[in-house]
Amino acid sequence: MSGVSLDGNSETLSLNLYPILDIFSILICFLLMNFSTQSQSVETGGNLELPISEVKMSLDEAASVSVSQKDVTIQGGVSIPLMANGDVSPDQVDQGALKLAYQEFKKLKTSQETLKNRDKSLSLNNLAFHTLTLEADKKAKFQILKRIMLSGQQAEFISWKLAVARAEVN
Amino acid sequence: MSFRIKKRSKGESNPLEINVTPMIDMFSVLVSFLLVTAVFSSVGQHTVQIPFLSSAPPPSQAVVDKDPKKVLTLIIDNQKAKLEVTMSNVSKIVESAEFNIDPNGLDSLQAKIYSIKSADPKVDTVTIMQDTQTEYEKFISVLDALRELKANRPPLPVIPDPKADPKDVPVDGSILIPKIILGNVIL
Known part of the structure; x- marks a missing residue:
């Protein structure tokens, strides 16, 4: 994906999206690796801290x-x-x-x-x-x-x- | 994503580009979903048992003498854990050791129990007697030392117990002592 090019016949303004794709890919990999499929949920409340x-x-x-x-x-x-x-x-x-x-x-x-x-x-x-x-x-x-x-x-x-x-x- | 203002002349070739916008849309939705549903802290469990009064007759002395077992009792408070080893057929303490409740002390406690279990694989129970002022956090750290075998120690052979929940006693030998009894709950 190009940056900005100007020539005599055309003017193209492009946004470079590859870095954001890289970030999203890393984030998705991280989240998928840590994703828990267990449906269990425990509400511990504010004044309870488990060891x-x-x-x-x-x-x-x-x-x-x-x-x-x-x-x-x-x-x-x-x-x-x-x-x-x-x-x-x-x-x-x-x-x-x-x-x-x-x-x-x-x-x-x-x-x-x-x-x-x-x-x-x-x-x-x-x-x-x-x-x-x-x-x-x-x-x-x-x-x-x-x-x-x-x-x-x-x-x-x-x-x-x-x-x-x-x-x-x- | 591109914004173009083009003035094309005839015969000019089109630039070849992959449209990544749908991919970014999909990634955005996926990241949002995963962030909302992700569980970053996990809750685990230790299983302990409380002694109960049974009407079944106790085993006879002859049966106990025929197959004596090592009985491990751990007396804990907020600072120390005292291990006492007795034999099921003799009430006398045959071995005793004291450990601090800190990472080094608990590692020594696990090493001691590991050596006892290496010599006698039938040892699968520890009875804990704890002081009423013992903090839950200290108690859990002792349970960790008793149950969760450190990675630097090779797993010991597991003698299957048909009565035990297979989830509580994995066959890979990663649990050192599967059965923990809180002895002084009823005392």
Whole structure:
């Protein structure tokens, strides 16, 4: 593509588009290489920062419990405020577990049982039926995580998937 | 893209050019689409298990004595991780080591567990007992050291576990310890 040429018979004004094509090509290559086809999306909110991990396995289900610096949110609905020491107020606790969390997990377990009764081909022994996902702020103390896990354990959820920010995208 | 004002005389040859405008249009649309849909940060997961009370009878001492296993317990707080190795048939600690929770200390922890697993490939479980004030970030860094084998260490043979989720235990041996149990959740 030429620049500007002037001669006696014709006048041609051309814009050189090859550099922009080069930039677009590089950009497209970069974006395609980093493009993720996974439909999973996790909203972490403003006051929650996941710890960085070298884990290679990607998260395969949405978070059920999130622990930010200010509160604990269960199933994206019920919220329990945290005190300055990172724990909940004693009236929210029963035998070391969070009362509200236990109630929510129990509801989830009941709905799983209903699903199982409706569809006999599903097996409740499958580990996926006993698994919950925890999305916690990197500064969260184990005290509150223990209460949440204990609530899950009492409702027969014995496996937890801990969400982390991957250090590098594979 | 060109703008031409031409005064052609008869017999003058046309300049030969490729029209790149449709290509640029297509690239613009593609770049916009990819920029909007791209995920630049990815979320991963560590799987841990909580012990639960079972009504099943415990294995008899004769069975335990016949096939004793190494039991690894890691006691952690925000600064240190203490590894204790016991045998399933004897309650006495046979080996103990302490590591700092920093990159060097965690690398030493992985090297230690790697050497234990090299000697006994059946070792697939670590029980973690953590202090209530341990930060989640520190705990995850310990999990990384326990599970994610560093690239400079050759993969160890994997003994398949029919009960385990194949996603949690890849057959390439890149996972050092597949089963992590949080021991003090119910204590």
